[in-house]
Amino acid sequence: MASERTYGDIPGYPPGSTFKNRDELADSGVHRPNQAGICGGKDGAESIVVSGGYVDDEDYGTEIVYTGQGGNDPATKRQIADQQLTRGNLGLARSQIDGNPVRVVRGAGGDPKYSPKVGLRYDGLFRVVDHWHDTGKDGFKIWRYRLVALESADPPPTSADGATGEPAARTEATIQRLVRSTAVSNGVKRLHGYECQVCGIQLTTPAGPYVEAAHIRALGKPHNGPDVASNVLCLCPNDHLLFDTGAIYVDADGVVRQAGTDAELGKLRLVAGHSLDWTQLAHHRKHHKS
Structure with a gap:
């Protein structure tokens, strides 16, 4: 449980x-x-x-x-x-x-x-x-x-019992943080009018329309995908989660399908000015499609 x-x-x-x-x-x-x-x-x-x-x-x-x-x-x-x-x-x-x-x-x-x-x-x-x-x-x-x-709220121990008999070694390090380009993400969202490329929904909030930028090939190790518009989809939160977890995928013909059954959910919505890198969608299918 x-x-x-x-x-x-x-x-x-x-x-x-x-x-x-x-x-x-x-x-x-x-x-x-x-x-x-x-x-x-x-x-x-x-x-x-x-x-x-x-x-x-x-x-x-x-x-x-x-x-x-x-x-x-x-x-x-x-x-x-x-x-x-x-x-x-x-x-x-x-x-x-x-x-x-x-x-x-x-x-x-x-x-x-x-x-x-x-x-x-x-x-x-x-x-x-x-x-x-x-x-x-x-x-x-x-x-x-x-x-x-994640940073922990608990401080490190001043002493340690057990395997080494001394505090765990701590060295200074430079952490390279992954920085996503806000300009790239926002540009893709605007091109699609803040509408999801899978379902067409546009969420409206008091602060304006909301949609999410989903990287097709992940930016972090070991994928090292590029942070460029051709590697970004404009998705609602639901379809963003489904895409990231491999519950849905886009086939070579641009059809969105449900993983497992391969049921057709419709064509991926495309707009002028936003060209996709279809090799990245192939990479997504290879590593996320069940």
Whole structure:
């Protein structure tokens, strides 16, 4: 049940808290499973462990491209079967939709640049900003999630017990924040008269019409899509969510379809002056269409 989930920091264990092993970590409640890398289910995911168990993981410190669970040989850490959007994988996708934060724990087997030398360390709250499927390095289907760090209200500990016997190392770093071009987004919205390209709805507020700019190919790692008008759709909030999560897609003929059934929902609405990069829509279908 969703009520059993605990999202956010666990009292008494601020970011930087260390643990000797998985049993100690589980006892703390920061990450409750003794083995699984994701604590979650269809109602959401509350925590993950990044410890080098999957060859497709990418750790950038304040951003993580995380590989879902399943199909992995724990002895070789290689993928031997396709992953499914079930259990913890579905939970991480649900956390993106609901906006619930995810506790991130790093283990000694992860990227040495960001991981503890021994044991495990709680590194704070992250949010899931994107999820998609891909073909992994071993040739099997995997689910991938991009998580970005949130600032925690709890201060770091002045001392730490457990794996290292000393406070977790903290170094100064320059964080490159992703800046979206307001001019690009607003230009696309104006061209479409603030009407959704999928359903044609224009939402009216006391401050004027409202619609959202949806990047077809995401700007962040590892997609690195361009912040240009040809990579932007003008969508209402409902269709923006459906597009980002792969519930709808645009086929090669410009028809909007429902994922799973491929049911036709109508033609994508186009206007003069807004040319789309159809290779980006093909990229969206490849990585988001179920």
